[in-house]
Amino acid sequence: MAETGWSCDANDAIHITMVQPGDTKPKTLSTFHPQFTYPIFGDDEQIFGYKGLVIRLRFAAHDLRPHLHISYDEKFKPVGDTTPLDLLGTLKPFVSEEALINLPDYEKAVQEDASAKDFTPPGKMVYSYEANERQYEIWAGSLADPQVRLLLDRVQVLVSLFIEAGTPLETDDPEWSLERWTVFFVYEKVTPPTPTASSYSIVGYATTYRYWYYQRDRSHTPTIKNDDFPPAEIKISELPARLRIAQFLILPSHARSGHGTHLYTTIHAFCIADPTIGELTVEDPNEQFDALRDSADFCLLRPEFLKHNVNLNSDPNGAYSRKQRPRAVPTGVLIPSKTLLEIRTAFKIESTQFAHILEMFLLSQIPKSHRLAGGTNLARLLIKKHKADDENDRRYYWWRMLTKQRLYKKHKELLDELELLDRVEKLDDTVRNVEEGYEITLDALEGRLPESEGENAAPTGSRRQKRKLAVEDDDDEEENGTELAKRPKV
Numbered sequence: 001m002a003e004t005g006w007s008c009d010a011n012d013a014i015h016i017t018m019v020q021p022g023d024t025k026p027k028t029l030s031t032f033h034p035q036f037t038y039p040i041f042g043d044d045e046q047i048f049g050y051k052g053l054v055i056r057l058r059f060a061a062h063d064l065r066p067h068l069h070i071s072y073d074e075k076f077k078p079v080g081d082t083t084p085l086d087l088l089g090t091l092k093p094f095v096s097e098e099a100l101i102n103l104p105d106y107e108k109a110v111q112e113d114a115s116a117k118d119f120t121p122p123g124k125m126v127y128s129y130e131a132n133e134r135q136y137e138i139w140a141g142s143l144a145d146p147q148v149r150l151l152l153d154r155v156q157v158l159v160s161l162f163i164e165a166g167t168p169l170e171t172d173d174p175e176w177s178l179e180r181w182t183v184f185f186v187y188e189k190v191t192p193p194t195p196t197a198s199s200y201s202i203v204g205y206a207t208t209y210r211y212w213y214y215q216r217d218r219s220h221t222p223t224i225k226n227d228d229f230p231p232a233e234i235k236i237s238e239l240p241a242r243l244r245i246a247q248f249l250i251l252p253s254h255a256r257s258g259h260g261t262h263l264y265t266t267i268h269a270f271c272i273a274d275p276t277i278g279e280l281t282v283e284d285p286n287e288q289f290d291a292l293r294d295s296a297d298f299c300l301l302r303p304e305f306l307k308h309n310v311n312l313n314s315d316p317n318g319a320y321s322r323k324q325r326p327r328a329v330p331t332g333v334l335i336p337s338k339t340l341l342e343i344r345t346a347f348k349i350e351s352t353q354f355a356h357i358l359e360m361f362l363l364s365q366i367p368k369s370h371r372l373a374g375g376t377n378l379a380r381l382l383i384k385k386h387k388a389d390d391e392n393d394r395r396y397y398w399w400r401m402l403t404k405q406r407l408y409k410k411h412k413e414l415l416d417e418l419e420l421l422d423r424v425e426k427l428d429d430t431v432r433n434v435e436e437g438y439e440i441t442l443d444a445l446e447g448r449l450p451e452s453e454g455e456n457a458a459p460t461g462s463r464r465q466k467r468k469l470a471v472e473d474d475d476d477e478e479e480n481g482t483e484l485a486k487r488p489k490v
């Protein structure tokens with residue numbers, strides 16, 4: 001434990017333990033430390049006043065019954081204003097009330113839980129899968145369901161401990177508001193450790209909510225109607241909506257085994273199956289989540305792009321373009337915009353995310369030796385431009401133009417404040433960084449795709465790193481009012 005004198009690292013002091021009944025008393029399934037404790041203990045994540053401090057947060061693996069247990073070897077004797085931290089007072093707002101019973105009572109409750117044998121996760125099962133010869137199920141339920149609320153209230157402290165800038169949900173909102181929320185739980189189906197124990201063990205969960213999706217029907221001229229007032233009851237669950245993933249968590253003991261990807265694709269399938277949902281969006285995704293989402297969306301859309309022969313036209317304006325540079329990027333002839341819109345609408349993918357996946361796909365269709373990652377001669381291409389002899393060089397030229405065009409439109413206000421030369425340089429840096437980010441994802445996907453071209457050799461060790469982007473996405477900041485969890489995403 002990183003301890004200096006009377007202060008210790010809060011991340012080390014907290015132990016999160018999943019338990020299930022054992023032969024005579026509950027046994028530990030897994031134990032892990034939090035990633036963050038600053039929402040509870042402050043920015044420096046230090047706890048003053050204890051030696052040998054262990055704050056153990058236990059959860060029953062099936063119904064997440066919680067328990068908080070604090071132990072230490074020595075406690076600092078107050079000197080004037082210098083007092084040890086009030087641990088219970090500090091932790092109370094973050095853990096549910098029922099976690100504060102004594103340990104023997106908790107252990108008895110877990111060990112002798114008569115209902116455990118018949119426990120099923122709340123809501124209904126929406127997907128099941130096998131991984132590494134183990135069985136998993138994903139269940140979805142409305143937050144208006146008291147059982148969903150109970151589980152969420154019990155586990156929400158993990159949001160503060162694992163999701164940067166994440167805040168636990170208010171679960172005592174009015175019912176109509178709770179109905180907007182669907183919570184997805186991932187459980188492993190296990191062989192019960194005792195005859196009366198549960199066969200479910202938590203893996204992770206995600207919260208999602210519907211929010212109004214304004215779509216103007218331009219085929220109708222707005223008219224004043226004499227409808228009854230007040231109107232008949234409106235059910236929020238039936239209004240056109242976007243579904244937004246708010247919190248997404250896979251327990252560290254189950255991380256990097258594909259469960260996050262299963263959970264995300266299940267939520268996506270849930271959106272596609274619901275005619276009232278127009279798009280899937282994500283609130284404040286972090287870098288890891290973006291990587292997971294990009295990979296999953298790429299695997300989903302790639303077969304569709306291939307089916308429709310989506311590719312960059314290397315001669316967008318025919319022979320004419322070879323002599324004279326078009327005044328604007330000829331998007332309509334470069335890519336099949338109508339088909340792409342149909343794909344995007346059918347797959348309910350938000351427009352910026354769709355643009356990323358499309359750009360990544362178009363890039364992947366250019367042989368690596370004609371891309372920056374494969375050592376193409378960019379200086380020569382920038383002289384030859386759309387007149388380059390090789391069609392893949394021309395494709396790469398147009399790929400850069402198309403991506404720059406999107407980036408420019410998205411960040412127009414910011415870029416227009418710069419001098420022309422600075423603007424060109426900034427845009428150039430950004431497209432390069434975006435391209436590097438795509439190459440990393442394509443590398444990571446190598447071998448996972450059914451018809452892998454073998455273009456992107458898998459790297460040794462993770463190359464996943466923060467995408468260095470020259471132009472930051474100010475939209476996210478505006479929408480979410482926080483910069484902490486946000487990764488610059490262009």
Ligand SMILES: CC(=O)SCCNC(=O)CCNC(=O)[C@H](O)C(C)(C)COP(=O)(O)OP(=O)(O)OC[C@H]1O[C@@H](n2cnc3c(N)ncnc32)[C@H](O)[C@@H]1OP(=O)(O)O
Nearest residue numbers: 247248249250255256257258259260261285286288289444
């Ligand atoms: C909206 C938000 O809430 S944003 C916040 C997201 N949540 C958090 O950051 C909380 C803490 N972290 C987590 O909960 C998890 O680590 C998550 C959600 C980020 C990722 O979940 P995981 O289950 O680990 O994801 P998954 O296993 O599907 O993929 C992650 C990696 O594992 C790799 N992977 C996928 N399947 C396997 C497998 N069978 N074996 C080994 N590795 C695999 C993937 O390649 C991926 O690697 P990469 O990111 O380097 O490309």
